[in-house]
Amino acid sequence: MAGSERPAKLTLAAIAREAGVSAPTVSKVVNGREDVAAETRAKVLTALERSGYKSPLQRKNIAWRRPVVEMVLDSLNSAYGVEVLNGVLEHAAASDVEVLLNVTGVQGASPLSPEQRAQRIIDEGRSGMIVVTSAFSSAQLEPFLRRDIPIVVIDPLNPPQGDVVSVGASNWAGGKAATTHLLGLGHRRIAFLGGPEAAECNQARLHGYMAALMAEGVQVEDSYIMSGAFRPEHGVAGMKALLQLEQRPTAIFAASDSIALGVLAEARRQQVRIPEDMSVVGFDGTYQAEESVPPLTSVSQPLQEMGRAALRFVLRQMRGDTLDSRRVELATHLVVRESTAPCPREAVN
Amino acid sequence: MAGSERPAKLTLAAIAREAGVSAPTVSKVVNGREDVAAETRAKVLTALERSGYKSPLQRKNIAWRRPVVEMVLDSLNSAYGVEVLNGVLEHAAASDVEVLLNVTGVQGASPLSPEQRAQRIIDEGRSGMIVVTSAFSSAQLEPFLRRDIPIVVIDPLNPPQGDVVSVGASNWAGGKAATTHLLGLGHRRIAFLGGPEAAECNQARLHGYMAALMAEGVQVEDSYIMSGAFRPEHGVAGMKALLQLEQRPTAIFAASDSIALGVLAEARRQQVRIPEDMSVVGFDGTYQAEESVPPLTSVSQPLQEMGRAALRFVLRQMRGDTLDSRRVELATHLVVRESTAPCPREAVN
DNA sequence: CTGAAAGCGCTTACAG
DNA sequence: CTGAAAGCGCTTACAG
Numbered sequence: 257m258a259g260s261e262r263p264a265k266l267t268l269a270a271i272a273r274e275a276g277v278s279a280p281t282v283s284k285v286v287n288g289r290e291d292v293a294a295e296t297r298a299k300v301l302t303a304l305e306r307s308g309y310k311s312p313l314q315r316k317n318i319a320w321r322r323p324v325v326e327m328v329l330d331s332l333n334s335a336y337g338v339e340v341l342n343g344v345l346e347h348a349a350a351s352d353v354e355v356l357l358n359v360t361g362v363q364g365a366s367p368l369s370p371e372q373r374a375q376r377i378i379d380e381g382r383s384g385m386i387v388v389t390s391a392f393s394s395a396q397l398e399p400f401l402r403r404d405i406p407i408v409v410i411d412p413l414n415p416p417q418g419d420v421v422s423v424g425a426s427n428w429a430g431g432k433a434a435t436t437h438l439l440g441l442g443h444r445r446i447a448f449l450g451g452p453e454a455a456e457c458n459q460a461r462l463h464g465y466m467a468a469l470m471a472e473g474v475q476v477e478d479s480y481i482m483s484g485a486f487r488p489e490h491g492v493a494g495m496k497a498l499l500q501l502e503q504r505p506t507a508i509f510a511a512s513d514s515i516a517l518g519v520l521a522e523a524r525r526q527q528v529r530i531p532e533d534m535s536v537v538g539f540d541g542t543y544q545a546e547e548s549v550p551p552l553t554s555v556s557q558p559l560q561e562m563g564r565a566a567l568r569f570v571l572r573q574m575r576g577d578t579l580d581s582r583r584v585e586l587a588t589h590l591v592v593r594e595s596t597a598p599c600p601r602e603a604v605n
Numbered sequence: 606m607a608g609s610e611r612p613a614k615l616t617l618a619a620i621a622r623e624a625g626v627s628a629p630t631v632s633k634v635v636n637g638r639e640d641v642a643a644e645t646r647a648k649v650l651t652a653l654e655r656s657g658y659k660s661p662l663q664r665k666n667i668a669w670r671r672p673v674v675e676m677v678l679d680s681l682n683s684a685y686g687v688e689v690l691n692g693v694l695e696h697a698a699a700s701d702v703e704v705l706l707n708v709t710g711v712q713g714a715s716p717l718s719p720e721q722r723a724q725r726i727i728d729e730g731r732s733g734m735i736v737v738t739s740a741f742s743s744a745q746l747e748p749f750l751r752r753d754i755p756i757v758v759i760d761p762l763n764p765p766q767g768d769v770v771s772v773g774a775s776n777w778a779g780g781k782a783a784t785t786h787l788l789g790l791g792h793r794r795i796a797f798l799g800g801p802e803a804a805e806c807n808q809a810r811l812h813g814y815m816a817a818l819m820a821e822g823v824q825v826e827d828s829y830i831m832s833g834a835f836r837p838e839h840g841v842a843g844m845k846a847l848l849q850l851e852q853r854p855t856a857i858f859a860a861s862d863s864i865a866l867g868v869l870a871e872a873r874r875q876q877v878r879i880p881e882d883m884s885v886v887g888f889d890g891t892y893q894a895e896e897s898v899p900p901l902t903s904v905s906q907p908l909q910e911m912g913r914a915a916l917r918f919v920l921r922q923m924r925g926d927t928l929d930s931r932r933v934e935l936a937t938h939l940v941v942r943e944s945t946a947p948c949p950r951e952a953v954n
Numbered sequence: 955c956t957g958a959a960a961g962c963g964c965t966t967a968c969a970g
Numbered sequence: 971c972t973g974a975a976a977g978c979g980c981t982t983a984c985a986g
Binding site: 626627628629630633640641642645 | 955956957958
């Protein structure tokens with residue numbers, strides 16, 4: 257029974273013994289009181305550090321409190337954000353992390369400055385942040401970066417700053433695939449109903465569209481390109497405008513499913529048959545694309561996967577791992593459903 | 606200086622004195638241990654509530670953290686839950702409360718026992734809970750109640766226990782309104798595609814349906830009543846079965862919008878025109894009802910309002926206010942859209 | 955199931 | 971500035 261080296265519980269008293277001082281002195285150091293000689297304080301701090309002492313409160317927190325990651329979304333009304341959130345939640349459950357929801361577009365939300373938000377993240381002991389929103393421009397992320405808060409932006413609307421970690425999808429390739437699909441069906445008059453002009457992801461989709469047209473030697477027609485919001489209303493308005501044109505397009509590539517749904521709704525009202533009279537391709541591949549009438553051909557983004565990847569990045573940053581890359585881009589792929597068909601005969605010049 | 610009634614620091618011992626028990630007993634109650642007689646526990650809980658006792662840990666948390674309310678949902682794939690969540694978030698933003706999301710149906714979620722969950726709520730300093738799920742039966746709520754955690758259940762699937770605070774909608778009146786609407790259009794053969802048989806809300810809808818039929822002297826036809834899940838698949842299967850019947854119904858009352866959407870999809874496949882050949886009414890009034898083809902006549906529940914009410918109840922419990930009522934039921938109302946029409950001539954006997 | 959007693963770990967008050 | 975002693979508030983172990 258001469259076991260001499262038992263684990264020695266990590267109490268204040270144990271630290272005191274190790275540092276060769278009394279318990280009250282250690283207590284003072286731990287509580288940041290000033291009436292301790294610099295030399296004594298140093299000895300105590302060394303002992304504390306070496307042993308990894310935690311106060312009972314800290315211990316309880318660590319034992320029971322799991323890391324909390326804040327997810328910032330514009331709204332729950334977009335299938336896009338909800339799908340990403342699903343992916344985040346899935347990985348969170350698997351990695352024993354909690355997710356706090358912060359929906360910026362909600363009524364009555366107090367308009368905190370980024371500076372205040374960032375300080376609060378620290379004060380409330382949050383571990384990191386995932387942002388899927390247009391509410392934070394790159395510049396507004398600066399207070400978070402300055403405080404070294406792990407943060408990941410999903411498919412940033414603005415070109416990401418050098419040091420912001422981001423997750424996105426291959427938008428350019430997706431835009432090209434959608435357009436190539438329509439070209440393959442014989443369409444030549446293909447419109448692009450885009451999202452916000454400033455959005456990086458929208459630009460990539462537009463340029464993919466243009467690249468596909470150019471590769472086929474089809475002239476890019478300015479009146480066929482419209483930007484707006486990623487919302488059904490924009491699809492409705494865009495469809496109305498396109499149907500007024502002297503040379504109607506025979507196909508529309510909408511830069512999001514929600515825009516495409518607006519197009520379908522307006523087509524129904526105006527008795528334009530989809531896909532017989534006109535083909536429509538969406539972007540995102542949310543469940544809305546499956547459930548629409550007709551089911552929507554769409555460029556599918558791996559939204560859940562993107563959510564998982566974002567959380568994985570946050571956790572790596574929390575652990576202090578070095579990241580191999582500050583940007584991950586996951587592959588999109590075209591899912592052909594029933595909203596696209598060969599270009600109608602009479603429309604071919 | 607004979608001030609006799611000093612504020613008496615809020616210690617365990619003080620509570621013990623007030624409740625007329627010993628400190629260890631109070632300690633047990635606070636920690637949710639089970640070896641306490643129900644009566645003793647009640648006495649202690651009253652004293653705790655009255656005095657607003659907080660453990661040292663809680664006290665420290667409260668000093669610089671905003672209250673965090675945990676929202677428990679089955680899944681984000683149901684518009685129902687997302688709408689309620691929206692209401693919760695709205696009120697949360699206005700009352701400076703944070704919302705933590707716990708989605709039980711997510712892959713990889715660790716299956717914690719209610720006992721463990723409840724203890725974690727305390728340990729992590731959470732302030733309360735809103736539950737919109739079938740994952741917790743009334744019995745499973747017991748560990749939360751025992752710990753005096755403010756908890757509110759939304760439209761409980763099980764009949765709520767006496768002391769569980771709950772928020773619901775007037776399901777019976779809604780079921781009656783839906784059916785009366787169909788009767789008013791001349792329908793007599795009206796089917797009911799219900800949700801889970803055990804669900805309180807489903808039973809209320811069913812009985813509202815029966816009440817309307819009986820009021821009109823219409824025989825309740827057993828083969829027209831089917832229960833299942835609140836899911837589109839159930840609508841598809843139910844529609845298939847109903848179309849096989851010798852006497853097809855001319856109208857269907859689906860106990861949820863998602864069931865109704867399944868009905869619409871199957872109708873499309875089988876070339877049954879809605880509403881010309883058959884009328885369909887849903888329940889919930891989520892955005893899905895507006896966006897379906899044709900737009901769905903549906904009994905609208907004030908889901909956002911329910912979410913707000915739930916959070917309001919949680920906050921009141923947190924403050925220790927006495928509640929005037931442990932149950933709030935908000936009004937439903939029928940929204941007539943395009944999926945219902947007069948009973949087709951040839952179907953009238 | 956209850957509570958007197960002992961214990962734990964930290965903090966406070968104060969003599970030196 | 972330091973630490974022995976007393977104290978605080980909660981928890982544990984266990985006799986009844």
